[in-house]
Amino acid sequence: MTKPRVRVPRTARKGEVMEIKTLISHPMETGYRRDVQGRLMPRHIIHTFTCTYNGEQVFRADWHPAVAANPYLAFYTVATESGSLRFEWIDDTGTVYTTEAEITVV
Amino acid sequence: MKSSTPRDVSWLSRRTLLRRLGTTSVLVALWPASAWTTPEAVQQAIRQRIGDRTPQPDGMTLRLPPIAETGNAVPLTVAVDSAMTPDDHVLRIHVFVEGNPEPVAATYHLGVRAGKAEISTQIRLARSQTVLALAEMHDGAVRSATADIVVTLGACVEEIWSN
Numbered sequence: 001m002t003k004p005r006v007r008v009p010r011t012a013r014k015g016e017v018m019e020i021k022t023l024i025s026h027p028m029e030t031g032y033r034r035d036v037q038g039r040l041m042p043r044h045i046i047h048t049f050t051c052t053y054n055g056e057q058v059f060r061a062d063w064h065p066a067v068a069a070n071p072y073l074a075f076y077t078v079a080t081e082s083g084s085l086r087f088e089w090i091d092d093t094g095t096v097y098t099t100e101a102e103i104t105v106v
Numbered sequence: 107m108k109s110s111t112p113r114d115v116s117w118l119s120r121r122t123l124l125r126r127l128g129t130t131s132v133l134v135a136l137w138p139a140s141a142w143t144t145p146e147a148v149q150q151a152i153r154q155r156i157g158d159r160t161p162q163p164d165g166m167t168l169r170l171p172p173i174a175e176t177g178n179a180v181p182l183t184v185a186v187d188s189a190m191t192p193d194d195h196v197l198r199i200h201v202f203v204e205g206n207p208e209p210v211a212a213t214y215h216l217g218v219r220a221g222k223a224e225i226s227t228q229i230r231l232a233r234s235q236t237v238l239a240l241a242e243m244h245d246g247a248v249r250s251a252t253a254d255i256v257v258t259l260g261a262c263v264e265e266i267w268s269n
Contacts, residue, residue, distance in 0.1 A: 017221035017222045018221075030207075030230070032207050053219070056219075058217070058219040058220065059214070059215065059216065059217075059219075059220060060214075060215040061212055061213065061214045061215070061225075062212060062213040062215075063211075063212050064208055064210050064211055064212060065206075065207070065208055065230070066201075066203050066206050066208065066210075066211035066212070066229050066230050066231075067211060067212055067227065067228075067229060067230070068178060068179040068180070068227075068228040068229055068230050068261075069178070069179070070179075071227070071228070072226075072227060072228050073225065073226070073227045074225065074226040074227070075214070075216075075220065075224070075225045075226075076220055076221045076222035076224060077219055077220055077221055078218075078219055078220075078221035080219070
């Protein structure tokens with residue numbers, strides 16, 4: 001599994017609204033498709049995405065099978081203080097994918 | 107006083123009614139798991155999230171391409187007109203896909219710290235349909251926006267054609 005990718009500004013002014021882009025490679029298997037033998041392929045999707053800023057959750061998404069494979073998500077958050085943004089994706093098997101980004105707020 | 111004539115339902119005895127309801131539920135239970143979602147399921151999903159509040163079709167936009175060659179990864183952007191201040195902000199955005207097997211695509215939890223009420227993502231669409239987005243505001247108001255899209259080749263339920 002490749003590391004999820006996030007784009008966060010390295011520096012920002014205090015109070016600035018920053019766009020954050022995230023991308024993770026994941027099959028997001030819907031549970032509605034059949035393999036070549038005709039067997040239903042079990043559902044395997046990321047169901048929860050969270051972004052925490054210095055320990056406080058600033059954004060969360062609940063996903064269903066209609067989210068495309070290799071989920072891309074762009075959203076915004078306010079630059080409040082220097083520190084780290086932590087991103088977490090949890091899938092149906094309980095696997096947690098995480099990555100962090102450091103930010104300097106001036 | 108005669109207000110309206112009730113339909114004659116004397117042929118429908120209690121026994122017949124129960125028997126027919128029984129047959130219907132067996133048929134429903136046998137329905138394949140991959141069946142499309144139904145308007146009732148969509149309504150239920152909406153009511154679960156916003157209760158009996160009435161969405162106002164104003165103050166937000168839902169951007170989708172008008173046509174998608176495949177429904178596998180359709181770009182979608184939802185933007186709500188909100189200052190995102192403590193007095194005026196979006197709590198949640200829901201995306202509903204009535205033409206897919208399941209009624210809900212995603213829910214996004216925002217709040218004052220989001221700063222801007224806008225999200226972009228890519229969704230799967232199984233066929234042409236009207237996508238609906240609802241925004242729950244902090245004061246309890248609900249806004250809505252819809253977009254129609256023509257999907258040439260659907261996602262989600264097609265067989266895999268590979269060796």
